[in-house]
Structures are given as structure tokens and as C-alpha cells.
Amino acid sequence: MAVTIRDVAHACGVHVSTVSRTFSAPHMVNAETRTRVLAVAERLGYRPNRAARSLTTGRTDNLGLIVADLANPFFPPLIKAAQAAARAQDYHLFVADTDEDPAKEEELVMAFSKQVDGIVLCSPRSSNKALERLVETIPFVLVNRRLRGVTTVVMDVARGARTAMEHLAGLGHRRVALVSGPSGSWTSGEIRRAVTDVPGLETVVIGPNAPTEEGGVAVAGRVAAAGVTGVLAYNDLVAIGLIEGLDEMGVAVPDDISVIGIDGSITGRLYRPKLTTVAMPTADAGRMAVDLLIKSMSAATVLETHLVVRESTAPPKGLP
Amino acid sequence: MAVTIRDVAHACGVHVSTVSRTFSAPHMVNAETRTRVLAVAERLGYRPNRAARSLTTGRTDNLGLIVADLANPFFPPLIKAAQAAARAQDYHLFVADTDEDPAKEEELVMAFSKQVDGIVLCSPRSSNKALERLVETIPFVLVNRRLRGVTTVVMDVARGARTAMEHLAGLGHRRVALVSGPSGSWTSGEIRRAVTDVPGLETVVIGPNAPTEEGGVAVAGRVAAAGVTGVLAYNDLVAIGLIEGLDEMGVAVPDDISVIGIDGSITGRLYRPKLTTVAMPTADAGRMAVDLLIKSMSAATVLETHLVVRESTAPPKGLP
DNA sequence: CAGCTCGCTGCAACCAGTTGCAGTAACGAT
DNA sequence: ATCGTTACTGCAACTGGTTGCAGCGAGCTG
Numbered sequence: 001m002a003v004t005i006r007d008v009a010h011a012c013g014v015h016v017s018t019v020s021r022t023f024s025a026p027h028m029v030n031a032e033t034r035t036r037v038l039a040v041a042e043r044l045g046y047r048p049n050r051a052a053r054s055l056t057t058g059r060t061d062n063l064g065l066i067v068a069d070l071a072n073p074f075f076p077p078l079i080k081a082a083q084a085a086a087r088a089q090d091y092h093l094f095v096a097d098t099d100e101d102p103a104k105e106e107e108l109v110m111a112f113s114k115q116v117d118g119i120v121l122c123s124p125r126s127s128n129k130a131l132e133r134l135v136e137t138i139p140f141v142l143v144n145r146r147l148r149g150v151t152t153v154v155m156d157v158a159r160g161a162r163t164a165m166e167h168l169a170g171l172g173h174r175r176v177a178l179v180s181g182p183s184g185s186w187t188s189g190e191i192r193r194a195v196t197d198v199p200g201l202e203t204v205v206i207g208p209n210a211p212t213e214e215g216g217v218a219v220a221g222r223v224a225a226a227g228v229t230g231v232l233a234y235n236d237l238v239a240i241g242l243i244e245g246l247d248e249m250g251v252a253v254p255d256d257i258s259v260i261g262i263d264g265s266i267t268g269r270l271y272r273p274k275l276t277t278v279a280m281p282t283a284d285a286g287r288m289a290v291d292l293l294i295k296s297m298s299a300a301t302v303l304e305t306h307l308v309v310r311e312s313t314a315p316p317k318g319l320p
Numbered sequence: 321m322a323v324t325i326r327d328v329a330h331a332c333g334v335h336v337s338t339v340s341r342t343f344s345a346p347h348m349v350n351a352e353t354r355t356r357v358l359a360v361a362e363r364l365g366y367r368p369n370r371a372a373r374s375l376t377t378g379r380t381d382n383l384g385l386i387v388a389d390l391a392n393p394f395f396p397p398l399i400k401a402a403q404a405a406a407r408a409q410d411y412h413l414f415v416a417d418t419d420e421d422p423a424k425e426e427e428l429v430m431a432f433s434k435q436v437d438g439i440v441l442c443s444p445r446s447s448n449k450a451l452e453r454l455v456e457t458i459p460f461v462l463v464n465r466r467l468r469g470v471t472t473v474v475m476d477v478a479r480g481a482r483t484a485m486e487h488l489a490g491l492g493h494r495r496v497a498l499v500s501g502p503s504g505s506w507t508s509g510e511i512r513r514a515v516t517d518v519p520g521l522e523t524v525v526i527g528p529n530a531p532t533e534e535g536g537v538a539v540a541g542r543v544a545a546a547g548v549t550g551v552l553a554y555n556d557l558v559a560i561g562l563i564e565g566l567d568e569m570g571v572a573v574p575d576d577i578s579v580i581g582i583d584g585s586i587t588g589r590l591y592r593p594k595l596t597t598v599a600m601p602t603a604d605a606g607r608m609a610v611d612l613l614i615k616s617m618s619a620a621t622v623l624e625t626h627l628v629v630r631e632s633t634a635p636p637k638g639l640p
Numbered sequence: 641c642a643g644c645t646c647g648c649t650g651c652a653a654c655c656a657g658t659t660g661c662a663g664t665a666a667c668g669a670t
Numbered sequence: 671a672t673c674g675t676t677a678c679t680g681c682a683a684c685t686g687g688t689t690g691c692a693g694c695g696a697g698c699t700g
Contacts, residue, residue: 004656015680020658030678047457050434051380052656054371055685062435070415071396079390083417092431094414095390097403111412114370115382115435137367213588244589268533269564272592324686335650340688350648372686376655644699651692656685663680670673 003044012040023048063091063293064112064119065286066105070097072211072237073265074282075122078143082120082286089294091117100211102126102184106134113138118293120286121145125184141293143285145186151296153289157187157262158194160278164232164260165198167276173230173258174200177223179216179242180207181234188234191262195232204228209238216241217248224251229258236261236277243273323364332360343368382412383613384432384439386425390417392531392557393585394602395442398463402440402606409614411437420531422446422504426454433458438613440606441465445504461613463605465506471616473609477507477582478514480598484552484580485518487596493550493578494520497543499536499562500527501554508554511582515552524548529558536561537568544571549578556581556597563593 009016014033021028022037029037040046054060063086067075079095086093094116098104102125112119118139124131128147134140135150142152168176178195181188188208195203206222209215216238223231224246233239239261243253253259253273264279329336334353341348342357349357360366374380383406387395399415406413414436418424422445432439438459444451448467454460455470462472488496498515501508508528515523526542529535536558543551544566553559559581563573573579573593584599 002656006656016657017659017681018679020656021679024658028678033678047430047434049375049656051371051374052685053658055369055375055656055687056658058685060371060435070390070399071393073391073393076391076396080417080419092416092428094416096413096415097400099400108412110367114367115380240588240590247590268560268588268591270560270567270592271588271590326686336687337651337689338649340686341649344688348648353648369686372655373688374655375657375686376688378655642700644697646695646697648695649693651690653690654688658684660683661681664678665676666678667676668674670671 002049003046004049005046008037008041008044008046011044012037024053060115060117061091062116063093063290064108064116065093065095065122066098066108066112066119067095067122068098068100068125069212070095072235074235074237074263074280077265078122078282078286080286081283082290085287085290086294089290091290091294093290098125100125100182102130106130109134109137118297120289120293122289123185123187125182127184139293139297141289141296143289151292153285153292154186155280155285157278157280158190160280161191161232161262162194162198164262164276164278165195165201165203168230168232168258168260169198169201171230171258173228175202175204175228176230176232177226177228178203178205178207179209179219179223179231179233179238180205181209181211181238183208185211185234191232191234207234209234211235211238213237213241213244216243217245220245220249220251223257224249229256230260231257232260233262235263236266236275239275239277240266240271243275322369323366324369325366328357328361328364328366331364332357344373380435380437381410382414382436383610384428384436385413385415385442386418386428386432386439387415387442388418388420388445389532390415392555394555394557394583394600397585398442398602398606400606401603402610405607405610406614409610411610411614413610418445420445420502422450426450429454429457438617440609440613442609443505443507445502447504459613459617461609461616463609471612473605473612474506475600475605477598477600478510480600481511481552481582482514482518484582484596484598485515485521485523488550488552488578488580489518489521491550491578493548495522495524495548496550496552497546497548498523498525498527499529499539499543499551499553499558500525501529501531501558503528505531505554511552511554527554529554531555531558533557533561533564536563537565540565540569540571543577544569549576550580551577552580553582555583556586556595559595559597560586560591563595 005016005019009019019037022034065082083093096108105126120141122143124145131147142150144154146152146154180192204226209219211234220242233242239259243259246253261275261277264277266275325336325339329339339357342354385402403413416428425446440461442463444465451467462470464474466472466474500512524546529539531554540562553562559579563579566573571577581595581597584597586595
């Protein structure tokens with residue numbers, strides 16, 4: 001068995017509570033005792049057992065981050081920023097991937113729920129109803145999904161999408177397509193609502209569609225057949241897949257059809273053609289989500305009191 | 321407070337141990353009792369506390385996966401395969417990222433060590449000495465690093481690198497460069513050893529160098545100045561960074577200098593030029609690492625016995 | 641009918657820490 | 671000398687499950 005707090009206590013001739021305090025409340029124990037305990041702990045190779053600690057304290061000092069697809073280049077910068085933010089506040093971040101499957105989303109939240117203090121769920125695919133159930137079990141921050149009463153970080157994709165469409169209109173396009181995302185995606189709905197009534201532009205919606213490169217390739221035929229001269233794709237990955245698919249069909253981009261992506265995750269300078277896109281501040285989103293999560297967890301502990309002056313107090317007698 | 325096993329037991333009129341067993345050893349409890357307990361547990365919203373469970377059992381049913389850089393496209397396929405393999409055997413996989421920092425590697429192993437049953441460490445940057453200390457604390461599988469007495473999954477990058485160099489020689493190149501990886505990388509050493517004595521080829525080594533796109537851009541000047549006509553880069557990311565950097569200097573690839581990458585992670589069909597590379601079976605590596613880890617954890621528990629027939633047994637008397 | 645096994649359930653110890661409370665010694669103030 | 675305070679340390683209960691052991695009826699065997 002591993003070396004426990006009792007082994008250390010015994011080897012030091014002190015009580016377990018003293019050892020416990022040298023680690024969790026160092027100021028409460030005599031400096032001399034503390035150094036002795038630390039020395040013995042070091043010598044014995046003692047490591048606090050986090051399971052036992054979290055059993056009594058109810059805290060784990062871990063956070064969970066759930067994303068739809070690790071292989072989508074949109075996520076890594078977000079994850080890295082979130083991890084840095086967590087570490088800056090002495091939390092560890094565990095990452096998991098749902099493979100775009102709402103069922104796994106729920107399963108992962110359940111699996112996480114007892115081993116982390118809070119969860120950041122990015123681009124959820126579950127229904128609002130399912131999410132409402134989940135968010136009750138543990139502190140939650142959603143990214144790219146708006147939900148009543150839940151802390152969220154959303155990017156103003158609607159504005160960006162509309163600007164993109166206006167850009168197409170400005171170039172002289174009159175009939176364009178929107179390749180929408182997976183059906184559970186809030187972002188996809190936002191985009192769709194935002195681009196349906198751009199002046200001077202007729203928009204056909206193609207989808208729902210898988211938010212991957214393959215999804216883009218697969219949808220190329222329908223785009224080519226739609227009689228459009230411009231396309232706004234759900235994300236960059238779909239956009240480049242679409243360009244590949246069109247290319248294979250002999251349709252040139254941008255000569256025959258213009259393509260715009262969303263999210264700015266494809267940064268490679270060697271891509272041809274260089275992708276026009278709606279950039280998103282993904283790293284900021286990751287960092288803010290974690291900061292908000294940590295803030296929301298501690299917020300509940302500090303409730304302010306205030307003095308209510310009624311009629312039971314007065315200046316002492318004898319004063320003017 | 322959350323609903324505990326005791327609440328369920330009380331509401332059912334059974335003892336806590338019965339409730340415990342309905343979850344962890346269902347076959348030991350009467351079918352009728354079991355359904356009653358499950359119904360009440362469902363109604364009360366009971367969720368087993370994993371911290372408490374792991375305290376007694378010593379198991380967590382979690383595995384940890386540590387990678388150097390999530391944003392390197394080499395890793396996501398490996399991670400996803402590992403996650404699938406873990407889930408197939410009822411484990412959850414937690415992922416963390418070290419930012420290429422050996423110190424964080426050690427820190428993460430420590431943080432993980434009490435919350436997971438085993439760790440897969442990919443492309444470690446720590447020294448062998450540091451790793452030897454770490455692997456003693458918990459079941460371990462290393463990917464892309466060979467270490468005495470530790471289960472490892474390595475890809476035969478040496479062979480691939482040599483083949484790549486022979487390819488350059490075959491094209492008529494006589495003086496080439498190797499852009500090596502970060503100093504802690506085992507793979508980088510393997511590559512270097514493998515390519516120093518290719519017949520008919522003079523090889524200059526440039527590096528150590530950051531294994532990122534920026535690292536590739538940054539090294540372009542030294543490559544251009546080395547008087548070589550071909551380059552083998554530590555990985556695909558460095559290769560494309562290098563091509564970008566050369567491009568900015570007016571050096572054309574492959575017209576002026578040929579570039580080969582390693583790992584095959586850059587799959588985009590739109591890259592120009594399409595990158596010649598040494599492909600690696602990353603998904604297989606992820607899957608196998610997890611399978612080996614799980615096997616190594618259970619191996620110690622099942623030791624076979626066998627009958628040794630000596631002289632203390634014989635057929636009963638009276639038989640022919 | 642005694643003696644058995646068998647299936648199920650309860651009892652209580654145990655995992656490795658944390659923490660409220662009480663006790664003690666040293667010290668300064670009255 | 672007495673009292674109160676301060677700084678530390680020990681005691682023991684507690685967290686939420688798991689599990690070896692014992693008890694207890696029911697059914698089976700001889």
C-alpha cells in the first residue's frame with residue numbers, strides 16, 4: 001500500500017491531524033513541527049490521497065472540459081487557453097471528446113460530475129431540455145449555447161455571418177447557399193436566422209450537415225446543383241472540405257463559386273485558395289469560460305449582510 | 321447535500337450494504353429487492369460518489385493521457401482512438417497537455433496519479449531518469465519512447481526516416497539537411513541516428529528545434545543558408561512551417577529545395593505543394609497504448625495455477 | 641427429522657483524509 | 671498569584687461507500 005498520513009504521523013511522533021494540517025493549513029502548525037513533518041513526508045514519499053480529501057471537503061480542484069470533436073482545429077486553441085487559465089488558479093483541467101454524440105455528452109457529464117468541481121461544455125449538441133437537467137447537477141458554463149439561467153460564453157457569430165453574406169452581396173452575388181451545421185448546434189441556428197434576409201440576396205439552406213471536412217466533401221454535389229455562385233459554410237473545416245469536393249467535380253473556387261468559412265481555425269498559409277472566413281476569438285472563449293466557472297463556484301459562498309437601522313437605536317441620553 | 325447510499329437504504333427499509341451491492345455486485349441481491357432499490361435510487365436521483373468508492377476499492381476506472389501539444393494535428397487521431405479503446409472497456413479517459421514542458425509532464429503525472437488507474441504518456445520530453453521515477457508510482461505506458469522495463473508503443477520512425485532520405489538520394493540530391501526536434505525527444509534521436517550514414521548523402525543536422533509550425537518558419541533561414549537541396553523535417557508541422565518560411569524568402573519548394581515531413585498528420589488535400597511525408601499509424605498507437613495499459617493493470621491479478629502430478633496419487637486399489 | 645448447503649441480508653470495520661472541539665503550556669496582564 | 675489569551679496539538683467524529691463475516695430462513699439430502 002501507499003504511504004498514508006498515519007505512517008507519517010507515526011514516524012514523526014505526532015497525531016494525524018497535525019500532519020493533515022501541515023498540508024492543508026500550514027499556518028496552524030508550529031514552524032519547527034512543520035519542517036519536521038515535511039521532511040519525514042518527503043523521506044517516506046508521502047502523497048496526499050485526493051479521493052480521501054475530496055470525500056470530506058467535497059472539492060476536487062479539478063475542472064472538466066467537454067468538446068464535440070478534438071480533431072476539429074477549432075478546439076485546440078480553446079482547450080489550451082482554458083487549461084492555462086485553470087492552472088493559473090490551481091485547478092487541473094480534464095478534457096474529453098464526445099464525437100459529436102449528444103448521448104456521450106450526457107454520459108461524460110455524469111462521469112465527470114463527481115470528480116470535478118465544475119464543467120465547461122463547448123458547442124453542445126444536446127437539446128435544451130437535456131441540458132437543463134444536466135446543469136442542475138454541477139456548476140456549469142456553456143460555450144456557444146445560450147440557455148436561461150446558465151452562465152454562457154457565446155461568440156457573436158450571427159453578426160459575423162451576416163457580414164460575410166453582405167460581403168458576397170457586395171461582390172455581386174445574387175443567389176447563395178448556406179451549408180448549415182449539425183442539428184443540435186445552437187450556432188447553426190443563429191447563423192441561419194442571421195442570413196435569411198440579407199438585402200439583395202437569395203439564400204438557400206443546405207443541411208443539416210456534419211461539421212467535418214468529410215461533411216464538406218459530401219455536400220459539394222448539392223451545392224454545385226443548387227445554382228448558386230457563393231456559399232457560407234458552417235465552419236472552416238466544412239469550407240475546405242467543400243472546396244475539395246468542388247475541385248474534384250471540376251468546379252473552381254473562387255472562379256466558379258465563392259466559399260466563406262466560419263471560425264478562422266484553418267490558419268495554414270499554404271492552403272490554396274486562402275480561405276475567406278469569419279474569425280472567432282476561441283482562445284478568449286476558453287479562458288473566459290474557465291474564469292467564469294471558477295468565479296461562479298466561489299460566488300455562492302460570500303453573501304453580504306447589511307445593517308438595517310430601525311427604531312431600537314438612538315444616540316445616548318444627554319447628547320444634543 | 322447530495323443524496324447518499326444511506327438515504328436510499330433508509331427509504332427502502334434495507335441496509336446500506338444491500339444498496340451498495342445492487343450497484344457493485346447486482347448478482348448478490350434478490351431480483352425483487354434489486355428492482356425496488358433501483359426504483360427508489362432513480363426517484364431520489366442517487367448517484368454513487370466515485371471518490372468514496374475509489375477510497376475503498378483503490379480503483380477509479382479512469383485513465384490519463386498526456387500529450388505534448390494538443391494543437392499539433394499529430395495527436396487528435398491518437399487521442400480519439402485511445403478514448404474509444406478506453407470506453408470500450410468501461411474506462412474514462414482524461415486528457416491533458418504539457419505545452420512541450422517537461423516540468424508540466426511531471427506535475428501532471430502527479431496530479432493524475434491519485435485519480436486515474438494508469439497513464440499513457442505520449443512523446444515525453446523528460447529525461448530517462450525523471451521518467452524512471454515517474455513510472456514507479458502508477459501503471460504506465462509510454463508512446464514514442466523506449467525505456468527499460470516499461471511497456472512502450474513506438475513507431476519505427478528510424479526506418480521511415482531512412483527511407484525518406486534514400487528517396488532524396490534517389491532523386492539525385494547529394495547534400496541534405498535534417499531539422500531535428502526538441503532536445504527531450506526520443507524520436508528525434510532515433511531519426512538522427514538513422515539518417516547519418518545514408519550512402520551517397522551528406523547530411524547536416526539543424527536543431528534542436530521547436531516541433532511547431534512557427535519552429536519550421538523560424539528555421540528556414542538556417543536551412544536556406546546550409547547549401548542543401550533537400551530537407552527532412554522532424555514532423556509535418558515543422559515541414560509546412562519550413563515551406564512557408566522558405567516561400568517568404570523566395571525559395572521555392574520543391575523547385576529549389578525538396579522538403580519531406582514525418583508523421584502524415586497534414587492531410588489537407590488543398591495544401592500546395594502536397595507534402596511528401598513518412599506516415600505513421602497514430603490511431604493504432606493510441607488504441608494499442610490503452611489496451612496494453614489495461615492489460616498490464618489486470619495482469620497482476622490473474623495468476624494461473626497448474627496441477628503437478630508426482631507420486632502421492634494413484635488409481636484406487638483393485639483396478640487393473 | 642437432523643444436518644446441509646444456498647441465497648440473501650445485516651453488521652461493523654475499514655479506506656485516508658478533514659475539522660470542530662477540547663486540552664495544555666507559555667506568556668502577559670491584572 | 672490568578673486570570674485570560676494565544677498558539678499549538680490531540681481526540682474523535684465524520685465523509686460515502688465496500689466487503690468479510692455471521693446469521694437466518696428455505697429447500698434438499700440421507
